[in-house]
Amino acid sequence: MPADLVLLSARLLDPATGGLLPHTALAARDGRIVLLGDDREARALAGPRSTVLDLRGAVIVPGLTDGHLHPVSGAERTMGVDLSGCRDLAAVRDALAGAARELPPGAWLRGWGLDPNAFGTAPLGHAALAPVLDGVPALLDLFDGHSLLASERALELAGIDGPRTFAQGSEIVCDAEGRPTGLLLEDAACECAEAAAPKPTEAQIRARTAEVLHAMAAAGLTGGHAMDGTGLDVYAALEAADALPLRLRVHPWCRPETGDDALAELIRLQGTGGALWRVTGVKLFMDGTIDNGTAWLEDPDRHGESARAFWPDPRRYTQVIAALHRAGVPTATHAIGDAAVRHVLDSVEKARAEHPSGLRHRVEHIETVPDDTVRRFAPLGVAASMQPTHCCEFTRADHTDNWSRRLGEERAGRAFRCRDLWAAGATVVLGSDWPIAPYPPLQVMAGARHRRPADLSLPPHGPEQALTGLQALRALTLNAAWVAGEEEHAGRLAVGHRADLTVLAEDPLAVADTELAGVPVVLTVVAGRVRHRGAGV
Template sequence: MAQAGGSLAITGAKLRTNAGDTGATAILIVDGAIEMLGGDAEVRAAAERRGIRVRDVAGATVTPGLFDAHTHPHWAAAVTAGVDLGGCETLEQVRSAIAAEHARLPEGAWLRGWNLEYEAFEETGMRGDLIADAAPGRPVALMCYDLHTGLGTAPALAAAGITGPREFDDASEIVVDENGVPTGELREPTAYGILFDAAPAPTHEEDRDRLRDMFRRLAAAGLTGGAIMDGKDATVELLAELETRGELDHRITVHHWHAVGDTDADVARVIEGRDRCGRLWECGAIKLFSDGVIDTGTAWLHAPDLRGDGRAPFWPSWERYAEVVRAYHDAGMLIATHAVGDYAVHRVLEVYADLPERPGLPFHSIEHLEVLSDADVEALRGSGVTASMQPLHMQWRSAAGEDNWASRLGSERAATGYRVRDVLESGCRLVLGSDWPVAQYDPRIGMAWARGRHTPGDPSAHVFEPEQRLTGEEALLAYTLWPAQARGHADRGRIVAGAVADLTVWAADPVEATPDELISVPIVLTVVDGRIVHEA
């Protein structure tokens, strides 16, 4: 069946409209759109005349629906099917978790794991032989928490045909020892994709239902939509199928993932499909990489990190990156470029600055911007670029600067991390997201980190760069109105007549709650296209 918008009346609410205080306490939704705001009695009477369900939220706060500006739900549905290794900080803890999963699995099955942290391998380097005897004879394939490194044991490498180094179009790498034998460490998606592609794949129905259920998990945290940053043709087909089945509970922008090795024919094919859309999903957007991550030394930095890494882009030919960006730009598509290192941000800004104007179309984004020089913050001013950032990634930093990220950068450069306040004050539009499954998808956690810059729920925790904290209103705007504006949507991110009825209903005001309180504020309702998709 075709999916249609719902009709609903919400009364007894405190409204945060992102459009000024209207004095209204109620919303009437008809066929997926907000028809009117008003008082409780007025809206209730209008709803009853039309046979529309009325829901009194008894003083709860209603905000525009929360939108994750950088997420990977389809990938996450597959990755998180394995054992969660988050919190395993030592090799023994990793081995113990693998052994427990090995004992649970049937003979012959692959052991999949995700959320693996680098700290467990700081002294030894990442090697598959260190974990192999925790699951004797079984293929083991693990994904690091940042989705930039994979680790496989010898049986898994053999099944994938990984026997030595290979040349890749991008900066991906099969790491080998002094004898040319793979260690099991596989850097960046092109390399580790060989490993994970060799594992048994889910059926089409399993893949579809996992994605459906993933969206429902996101809805329980108050999310009504997101920008998928690893879109593939298969992702688009699943979204279309879910919507046809009446099972799509999320509003999605699909950024098609452009790989470095993609040809002009690939670019043309993606451009040809740019107008594909449904009621709740749209294409027309692109995701590219300019560098890797700081933890593995693959971020592109103005100066090398303290281990001598960080001076290579993801693209062997930066001119080719510029050509591809121009092709998608001229086709009217929206481009998001991953740039973690300060020099990567600098070089992407240079390419964007050379693009011709496109009146009426939104401009492009840079994703992550984990470290920024003063000059590059200034370069953002007036650029029209959207900065898409994830302050909750600071959760892996230590107060003493002993974590892998800070120890590579050094204290002075680490202090330039996640400069959300400086970016905002430069006049650059700021949007927030999770990078799920890299970090938790819960937007309450994301907003709490952006506002408090310390472990949420622990007021005594160390505060990283307190001068970079956002206000409660700014954090909410960065999950609602600003992502809508960044994508050129005038009918989203606000509670006004004519806007789409994507709403998040909170038990308490998320702006007035402290960052430490925010993570525990219950989500009463999540409404997408006028339909209640989550109810506490």
């Protein structure tokens, strides 16, 4: 039976050893690799309908998988004005003024990627933006995805005129007189403003998600672990229209207000999906972020904040982890602060003691933790899912950034301990957390290696925590497959494994870390189908 895809004159890179396999060609049929061999053997499998490509020495690696991204919510969020490149308040104001001029009368302005470091010493509130947003209803997502800045007009339309109490760790930030500053922390508070703003249509969200996913494929991604709270209908619709170019493993959310019936529904959803997307876990939040003072630290930050969990009763979180563990559902918990990470590990340890199994749980982000916590991951079999470009793009080696100033020298000095976790035996998985940080996987790998911003404008933050080239590659291939329980048919170039392939113009292990992000993506293949084809192929 002829192959569907034949790739010739290639170099095949093994992420297990870092060496090249003794083959020059690969053939795939029905979404699986059926041959690793030489060009003659591969050509013999080609039929009249086969796609046959001469790669001219390009390097094939197992398909790169982003361990943490938000395709649907990110697609919707990034429909507004991009503020991620604004480095100071003047740049933020200029971008917003330009967008405001284009608005129809009464329309809402949306923005995303706002970095609190851009405000410098000015208070983070709508007052700093009043000169350009006077009378304009505006909602601006801060880069961390856990907070909004609402203009004065947006607060008025949403009926937000003072503090409120929430069932989760959320806050409408108010001044000393009880007046909202415009800063809304965490989901429940943000939803108060979102409820008043116009929503894009389902068709618009589907179209934008398809656009984003195709761009991800062009960047070399073949898959991702989607941490969206919603969007299953979007994935289903895209696949039905043959417009889903990535393989996605989806983790719907479980929040503090999730009752027993909703928890049962999350369990029921496991394994549902289509050919390229499937529900394979549950996402939870143990805290917020250090930048907005909603992380959970063992000692408060230098503003006296980040002192509580996202779950008002952390014991309920422990009970939920136990219930999901008993049901065989792997969990991915957002835990940034040291207290949050410790509580997640405690909860997993308790669940394993009560119901022993090899279920693979994971902790997301792990931005600052002490040595004893680092050593707990491997014995518990808990994966460390990390986003090194957060460190690269939003913190600084001299600790003058907002994240570091809040933590103080000691805790800022143990930032994003990728190397220490790896050395302690933890399975480290890398991702972007897009739209928090850019999704190109080569940029993620490069950041893990050099710990500097993409433009290389600053010295490395914690260079002793850098990963090697091989470790970074494994973290987006072998380790991503392992944490998803798919190591028997994904993450390597082997006969019988999925034909999810990323083809690069150069060997990523032989390229300098400062040049890696610029290596051209020649081909992206998912389930044996070419999803992106670079120039000249």
